[in-house]
Amino acid sequence: MTDEHPPETPSAAEMSVAPPEPEPRRGPSLGQIVVGSFLVLVGVGWFLEAADIADVPWRALLPASLIVIGAALVFGSRTARHGGIIALGVVLTIAVASAGAVEVLIDIPITGGVGEERAVVIGDIEAEYRHALGSYTVDLRDGVIGPGGGEVEISLAIGELVVIVPPEATLEIDARAGIGEVIVFDRQASGFGADLEYRSEDGRERVLTLDLDVAIGKVEVRR
Amino acid sequence: MNIRHPGTMVAGVVFAIIGIAYLLEAFGVWQVEFRIWPVFLIAVGAVILLGGRHRSREDE
Numbered sequence: 001m002t003d004e005h006p007p008e009t010p011s012a013a014e015m016s017v018a019p020p021e022p023e024p025r026r027g028p029s030l031g032q033i034v035v036g037s038f039l040v041l042v043g044v045g046w047f048l049e050a051a052d053i054a055d056v057p058w059r060a061l062l063p064a065s066l067i068v069i070g071a072a073l074v075f076g077s078r079t080a081r082h083g084g085i086i087a088l089g090v091v092l093t094i095a096v097a098s099a100g101a102v103e104v105l106i107d108i109p110i111t112g113g114v115g116e117e118r119a120v121v122i123g124d125i126e127a128e129y130r131h132a133l134g135s136y137t138v139d140l141r142d143g144v145i146g147p148g149g150g151e152v153e154i155s156l157a158i159g160e161l162v163v164i165v166p167p168e169a170t171l172e173i174d175a176r177a178g179i180g181e182v183i184v185f186d187r188q189a190s191g192f193g194a195d196l197e198y199r200s201e202d203g204r205e206r207v208l209t210l211d212l213d214v215a216i217g218k219v220e221v222r223r
Numbered sequence: 224m225n226i227r228h229p230g231t232m233v234a235g236v237v238f239a240i241i242g243i244a245y246l247l248e249a250f251g252v253w254q255v256e257f258r259i260w261p262v263f264l265i266a267v268g269a270v271i272l273l274g275g276r277h278r279s280r281e282d283e
Contacts, residue, residue, distance in 0.1 A: 060249040066242030073235025077228045086231065089238040093263075096245045 030076040034085055037068050062096045098192050108155050108178070108215045112136075125208070129154040137162040140208070145169065149207040161219045163212060173198040175212040175219050183220040230271070237266040 028036070041064065045056040069089045076082050112130035118137040119129055125143040129136075129152065136156045141164055143150075154163060165171060174197050175182045181190040184198045198221070200207075212219050241263065247253040 057249055060246055063242040063245035063249060066238050067246065068242075070235045070237070070239025070242055073231050073238065075235075077232035077235060079227065081228050081231055086234050089234060093238065093241055096241065 030072055030080075030082055031085055034069055034072050034088070037072075038065050041065065041068070059099070062092060062099060066092050066096055108157055108213050112156075125150050125152055127152060131156045131159070131161070133157060134159045135162075136160070137164070139164045140169075141166050145206045145208050147206065149209065151209040151211070153211045153213075155213040156217065156219070157215045159214070159217045161212065161214050161217070163210065163219070163221045165208065165210070165221060165223055167223045169208045170200040170202050170206065171198060172200070172207055172209045173212065173221055174210070175221060176214070177217065177219055178213075178215045180214060180216055181218045182214075183218070183222075185221060185223070233266065233269055237263060 042061065045058070045061065048054040049056045066089065069085060069092065073082060073085055073089065076085070109130060112132045113134070114132050115134045116136075117131055117134065118139065120139045121143040123142075123144055125140060125145060129138050133156075136159060138154055138161075140152075143166065145166075154161065173184055175184050175195070177190075177194045179192055180194060181188065182194045182196045184196045187196055187198070189196050210221070212221065244253065
C-alpha cells in the first residue's frame, strides 16, 4: 500500500463551469472617429486632386474639420467630457483663424528700408515699392498710368503703410494685413488676415491695380 | 437627449459655428469680421461656467 493518492479528477460540477462571457463589443471611441474622419477627408480630397477629378479647395479643409469636431463633441457630450478633442478643437480654431494671416506673412518679402519713408511718385509708376520696417507712405497722385493701365505691388513687413492714390484714377485695390488693420477710403477691416477689395465703378480703360500687403500693422488707402 | 457634459456640448456648438463661418469665407460667401471674436470669448466663458455648475451639482 502506498500513501499516494490518485490525482484528483475535476468533478462534473467543475467541468461544467461556463466559459467566460465574451467582452461586450466596443465601438470606436469618439477620438478615433474624429481622427479617422479627418484622414478619410484628407485622403479623398488628395485622391480627387491627384486623379484630376476635382480641384479641392484646401482652404476649406480646416473649417470642415472643425465642423466635424464640433458635431462629434455635441454627440459625445452625452457620455464623457472629451477634453482631448476639445483641446484639438481649440488648436484647430487658432489654426483656422490665423490661416489668412500666415498666408500674408509668408507672402511678404522683407526687403526695403527701415524707418520713416515717403515715396512721392512723379512720372511713370513703378511695378513694386517695398519697405521693411516703420512708416511708409507712397504718394501716387502725380504718377502716370500707362495706356494699358498699371499694376503696382506695395508691401511693408511691419509698420504703417499709407498709399495716396490719384483722385480721378479708376482703381482695383486688394489690400491685406496679416495681423492688423486695413482701411480703404471709408471701409475698414481688422484682425487676423484682414482683407479688403475695392473696385471703381466708372469703367475707364486705364485702371490702376494696387496689390497692398502689410504683414503686421496697418495699411490705409486714401485719395 | 440626456446631456451629462453641457460644457462639452457648448464647445461643440461653438466649434461648429466657427467652422461654418470660415467655410463660408473659404467659398467667398461671407467675410469673417474680427468683431465676432468677442462672441466666441463669451461662449468659452459660458462653457467654463456651465462646466463648473455641473461639477458642483455632481458634488452635492
